[in-house]
Amino acid sequence: MKGRSLFGLALLLAGCSLPVTRPAEERLIAGAEEMARAGDYRGAQEAYRRALSDSTKRSFADRALYGLARLYVAPDNSNRDYRRAYEHFERLLREFPQSAWAPEARAWRELLSFSLSQREEAERARQEVQRIRQDLDRLKQIDQELDRQRRR
DSSP states (O other): OHHHHHHHHHHHHHHHTSOOOOOHHHHHHHHHHHHHHTTOHHHHHHHHHHHHHHOSSOTTHHHHHHHHHHHTTOTTOTTOOHHHHHHHHHHHHHHOTTOTTHHHHHHHHHHHHHHHHHHHHHHHHHHHHHHHHHHHHHHHHHHHHHHHHHHO
């Protein structure tokens, strides 16, 4: 009996010392986070997307969405895209409103909403200035033509 209990104890202790394996999604996300820190935004984006599509339990989908959105606002990311970041933060909040990432996602969404509206307003103003310049050029041409006709 004593031998069996020692054997059982040894098995229990051996089981406790076995390495804990992480789910595939968590490994993908951890790899994506490491790539993002190293500046490999394309690789990180691909890993986050794979984690989202491979996730069966969706237990890490909120973390993947948050990471993916953050890639799109990274200042040194040449593929920075505030609109896509906003969409990913919005999706995170819609699909996982109780996520630990939700408060930060809400803050980012508000900042991006303001930034995007300012950019749209600036673009409308730029287009209006361009239209006014074109109108002014046409008026100058008309004025020059009228001057030529008066001189004749």
